[in-house]
Amino acid sequence: MAEPYYIPSGDEVAVFEQCHAHQLAVMLKGPTGCGKTRFVEYMAWRLGRPLITVSCHDDLSAGDLVGRYLIHHDDTVWQDGPLASAARHGAICYLDEVVEARQDTVVVLHSLTDYRRTLPLEKTGELIHAAAGFQLVVSYNPGYQRMLKDMKPSTRQRFVALDFDFPPAEREIAILVHEGGVDAGTAHALVTLTHKLRGLQDRGLAEVPSTRLLVATAKLIAGGIPLRRACYAGLVAPLSDDGSLVGAMRDLVDLSFA
Numbered sequence: 001m002a003e004p005y006y007i008p009s010g011d012e013v014a015v016f017e018q019c020h021a022h023q024l025a026v027m028l029k030g031p032t033g034c035g036k037t038r039f040v041e042y043m044a045w046r047l048g049r050p051l052i053t054v055s056c057h058d059d060l061s062a063g064d065l066v067g068r069y070l071i072h073h074d075d076t077v078w079q080d081g082p083l084a085s086a087a088r089h090g091a092i093c094y095l096d097e098v099v100e101a102r103q104d105t106v107v108v109l110h111s112l113t114d115y116r117r118t119l120p121l122e123k124t125g126e127l128i129h130a131a132a133g134f135q136l137v138v139s140y141n142p143g144y145q146r147m148l149k150d151m152k153p154s155t156r157q158r159f160v161a162l163d164f165d166f167p168p169a170e171r172e173i174a175i176l177v178h179e180g181g182v183d184a185g186t187a188h189a190l191v192t193l194t195h196k197l198r199g200l201q202d203r204g205l206a207e208v209p210s211t212r213l214l215v216a217t218a219k220l221i222a223g224g225i226p227l228r229r230a231c232y233a234g235l236v237a238p239l240s241d242d243g244s245l246v247g248a249m250r251d252l253v254d255l256s257f258a
């Protein structure tokens with residue numbers, strides 16, 4: 001696998017490596033589109049571990065994580081779920097948006113995230129001892145979700161937490177050049193505009209433009225879509241349906257790219 005492109009923002013690589021070495025679970029907190037998933041992909045590559053990703057939602061059951069019996073011809077066959085499979089094979093198991101999952105689902109993580117490092121398969125009676133490289137990583141977006149009230153202290157206190165935020169300007173510019181395919185001048189202008197748009201949070205903009213939106217906008221520009229059109233479609237329209245907010249954002253675009 002090729003090295004995933006990831007620009008560190010601080011000491012997160014070193015902290016994660018220590019967590020991996022000491023078999024500690026990690027929680028990544030930060031707004032949507034700021035690089036959490038990319039960071040996990042990069043760390044899995046760096047540590048040479050397979051990565052198993054699960055997107056959590058409120059229908060996710062313990063069985064979805066642990067596994068279940070499937071009917072195969074006239075037989076029933078046990079099939080490991082992603083968590084059991086990761087524990088058995090020493091993979092990094094990444095649970096995206098973990099607070100979306102119900103409490104009764106999340107508790108199956110507990111025995112894997114303390115000294116036991118085991119996962120009981122109640123249906124088969126097997127007790128899986130996690131392989132050495134197994135590591136649990138979860139992420140969530142503290143802003144828009146149901147907040148921490150949904151994660152019990154007994155769950156939260158099983159993780160080392162890393163805070164994520166949008167990269168500082170010069171790193172976001174480098175990301176746009178690399179991922180978006182625009183020149184440095186255009187990337188600089190886009191990042192400057194984005195900082196102004198992020199400033200509108202005080203004026204009621206609930207969601208501010210993420211690095212992900214910025215990369216998408218840069219791709220439109222690199223593909224030949226005129227600057228302002230690309231910004232309206234890629235950076236402004238996804239954020240709000242409120243006419244006056246959209247108007248204010250379009251004005252900022254027009255000022256930036258007159």
Ligand SMILES: Nc1ncnc2c1ncn2[C@@H]1O[C@H](COP(=O)(O)OP(=O)(O)OP(=O)(O)O)[C@@H](O)[C@H]1O
Binds near residue numbers: 005032038039175211
């Ligand atoms: N530090 C970084 N280095 C390289 N690329 C980055 C970095 N941060 C963000 N990106 C870019 O931003 C995009 C979105 O990042 P990513 O998918 O990791 O966000 P996320 O935090 O997982 O969002 P969500 O919470 O919505 O899942 C990536 O595809 C990548 O192009």
Ligand SMILES: [Mg+2]
Binds near residue numbers: 036037038096
């Ligand atoms: Mg993600």
